Amino acid sequence: MNNETINTLRRYSLLGKIEGAEKTFLCGRQSRELDLESAVNFFLEFLQGFESFESFDVKLPCVTVFGSARFSSDHCYYRLSRELGSALAKAGYAVITGGGPGIMEAANRGAKEAGGLSLGCSIKLPHEQSPNAYLDKFIEFEHFFVRKVMLVKHSSAFVIMPGGFGTLDEAFEVLTLIQTGKLERFPIIMMGGEFWGHLQYFIQETMVEARVISPRDVNLIHHADTVDEAIRIIQQA
Secondary structure (H helix, E strand, O other): OOHHHHHHHHHHOOHHHOOOHHHHHOOOOOOHHHHHHHHHHHHHHHHHHHHHHHHHOOOOOEEEEEOOOOOOOOOHHHHHHHHHHHHHHHOOOEEEEOOOOOHHHHHHHHHHHOOOOEEEEEEOOOOOOOOOOOOOEEEEEOOHHHHHHHHHHOOOOEEEOOOOHHHHHHHHHHHHHHHOOOOOOOOEEEEOHHHHHHHHHHHHHHHOOOOOOOHHHHHHEEEEOOHHHHHHHHHHO
């Protein structure tokens, strides 16, 4: 697709510039014209992401850290994520997060403080998330699903820190992509100890028992109690 075509699409596109475009798109059936306009905006947002990462000129392998936006800087999970970000940077990895506060800020902060590359793919929300202060480069997205693709596409390992619905959504999307062969088998590491205990039990004792996943699918998830252990799993992979 040439630049003239892309510029034409950008002139045509209006919805992506309006706050709440994703909500508007998902509100129900729309006219064919509005659906087409939404599709153009999806393409342009993907294009923005690709162009941004190209402009970042990232030479290092990247690790994406997922986790809650709601932990304060004095929380043990924040401190763990900050330590992780620092260790990843020292091991030669760029750190990518959702770019927001909490766990994301902590990982970016640790990477930046260690002299590493700290990247963010943030999302436009009416509350909770705005780009944190420890990002060397960041992209802001309107659509969650576009943002998730960018967080996955440029990473070669994933660390799942404690979090809520959004973190679980991201974690299970990556697991599904690897389980179904849509994504290379990159390491998925859960950190946070007992936070994941009930989920681990549910996966092993309920999902495997009901045969909705196979026993070997459990092995897609690594568990690390320490930062050193997480780094070792990533390096071995």
